Amino acid sequence: xSDDVLVLRRDDLEGLGLGWAEVVGVLEDxxxxxxAGLVQNPPKPAVYPRAxxxxxxMPAYLGGSDRTGIKWVxxxxxxxxxxxxxxxxxxxxxDAETGRPLxxxxxxxxxxxxxxxxxxxxxxxxxxxxRTLAVVGCGVQGRRHLExxxxxxxxxxxxxxxxxxxxxxxRFLAGAGDRRTLTAGSPEEAVEGADLVLTAVTVRLExxxxxxxxxxxxxxxxxxxxxxxxxxxxxxxxSYVVDDLGQYTSFIGEHFDGFPKPGAELADxxxxxxxxxxxxxxxxxxxxxxxxxxxxxxxxYDLARDAGVGLAIDFP
Numbered sequence: 001x002s003d004d005v006l007v008l009r010r011d012d013l014e015g016l017g018l019g020w021a022e023v024v025g026v027l028e029d030x031x032x033x034x035x036a037g038l039v040q041n042p043p044k045p046a047v048y049p050r051a052x053x054x055x056x057x058m059p060a061y062l063g064g065s066d067r068t069g070i071k072w073v074x075x076x077x078x079x080x081x082x083x084x085x086x087x088x089x090x091x092x093x094x095d096a097e098t099g100r101p102l103x104x105x106x107x108x109x110x111x112x113x114x115x116x117x118x119x120x121x122x123x124x125x126x127x128x129x130x131r132t133l134a135v136v137g138c139g140v141q142g143r144r145h146l147e148x149x150x151x152x153x154x155x156x157x158x159x160x161x162x163x164x165x166x167x168x169x170x171r172f173l174a175g176a177g178d179r180r181t182l183t184a185g186s187p188e189e190a191v192e193g194a195d196l197v198l199t200a201v202t203v204r205l206e207x208x209x210x211x212x213x214x215x216x217x218x219x220x221x222x223x224x225x226x227x228x229x230x231x232x233x234x235x236x237x238x239s240y241v242v243d244d245l246g247q248y249t250s251f252i253g254e255h256f257d258g259f260p261k262p263g264a265e266l267a268d269x270x271x272x273x274x275x276x277x278x279x280x281x282x283x284x285x286x287x288x289x290x291x292x293x294x295x296x297x298x299x300x301y302d303l304a305r306d307a308g309v310g311l312a313i314d315f316p
Contacts, residue, residue, distance in 0.1 A: 004312040006103040008300065012310045013109045016303050020151040023113055023296065024120035028270060030062060030295035031121060034244075035271035038063035041291045043250035052077035060290035061096065067298040069093040071107045071290060077202055086139065086202060087111055091297045101315060103301045107293070110300075114292040116144040118243060118266070119198070119221050120152050122286070125269045127278040128219050131157045134194035136187045136209070136228055137201035138163035138172035145198050145223075146175050153196070158182070162190035164203075187228070188213060197221065199228035209233060211281060220283040225251070229283070231258030238280025239263050244289045251287070 033039050040061040046054050059070040073089030080086060089107025094100065133149055133156050135142045142163070150156060159176040162184040163169045173181045184190035187205055191197050192213040199209065199222045208230035211220055220237065222229045234240045235258075242248045242262040264274035266284065276282055304310045 003100075003314060003316075005101050005315040006301065006304060007311040007313060008103060008105045008304055008309070009311075010106045010109050012304060013106060013300055015309060016300060016307065018113075018300065018303070020117070020120060020148050022299070023117040024124065024148070024152065026295050026299045027114060027117045027292055028121045028124060029065070030291050031267045031270040033062050033064035034265075034291065035267040035273065036064065039291050041244060041246070041289050043244075043247045044290060050076065050078065058290035058293060060294045062291055062294055062298075065295075065298065066096045067093070067294050068096045069294045069297055071110065071293040071297075073107050073111055075202070091293055093294075093297050093301050103297070103304075103310075105297050105300065110293050110296055111288070112140055112144045114296045115141055115223055115286070115288055116148040117296065118286045118288070118292055119145060119223065119284075120148050121266065121270065122219070122221065122284045123149075123152050126219055126276050126282055126284075128196065128217070128282075129153075129155060130196035130219070131155065132160065132194045132196070132215075133158070134160040134184075134191040134197045134214075135172065136162050136190050136197075136199045136205075137224065138165075138168040139200065139202070141200035141223060142168075142172050142198065143175060145200065145221075146172065149196065149198075150175075150177070156196070160184055160190045160192075160194060162187050194218060199224050201228045203227070211236075214281065216281065217279055218281050220281060222283070222285055223288070225285075225287065226255050226257075226259065231256075231260075233281075234259045234283050234285075236281065237283040238277040239282050241266055241269060241274070241276070241282075241284050243284075243286040247287050247289055248285070
């Protein structure tokens with residue numbers, strides 16, 4: 001057995017040509033494994049080296065596919081003023097049989113893709129045919145979600161957007177193609193009349209969104225914890241689902257004050273154990289869990305090995 005460890009940079013990963021259908025599919029399978037009790041995914045511990053920064057350690061094991069790994073990922077709000085990315089990360093894929101390191105993978109790319117991919121899993125299991133998409137927070141996650149939304153829901157006719165940085169909004173809307181677009185003057189204006197809403201802010205909105213202006217059957221996807229959505233939006237929703245109850249519970253006290261108890265996990269939705277109502281606003285609070293990183297990291301590792309992509313190094 002070779003002792004090489006494969007290093008996969010962003011250019012390597014982008015060059016694999018992975019489509020959203022494949023990304024969403026491998027994540028959907030991970031949630032199916034979770035529903036079957038085959039996943040170990042402890043809540044992620046964090047350290048806070050600066051007042052506006054965090055670093056998370058995120059390990060997981062997927063027993064159905066026998067894949068394991070860990071992501072070390074940071075978010076530094078102050079990086080924007082330095083011209084640096086908000087998110088940095090590295091993902092380590094490990095051989096589940098021996099514990100041997102297999103690959104060091106750009107964790108920033110993994111985070112971008114798997115976060116939007118999990119929202120794609122939601123869309124595959126929720127009755128909705130959105131025509132108006134609203135995005136509040138037009139950074140990397142907003143742009144990746146736009147790619148995924150248009151691939152998974154090509155019937156979207158209008159894209160509405162708000163960001164506190166006008167240049168970010170303009171860059172985001174450039175990805176909408178020939179669809180109608182609206183540069184909103186406020187978060188409330190962005191979501192008015194929308195039937196699919198993504199919030200992806202990094203600084204808490206004041207006031208937060210109640211979602212009262214969305215359509216009655218809107219799907220709400222806050223990927224920014226409780227920074228954008230007011231608790232009343234969750235309390236008024238016909239269903240409130242999270243990706244992992246253990247992860248969610250670990251944040252209570254720091255986040256989610258006033259939010260209701262989630263009705264189910266996303267794995268329950270994927271398995272069919274929980275039926276999402278067809279009517280009423282549906283909120284999915286996907287916090288981002290380590291099994292997502294392992295599922296996608298293992299997929300790109302397999303593809304890269306087959307294609308001869310990446311840099312193989314001797315380690316240890």
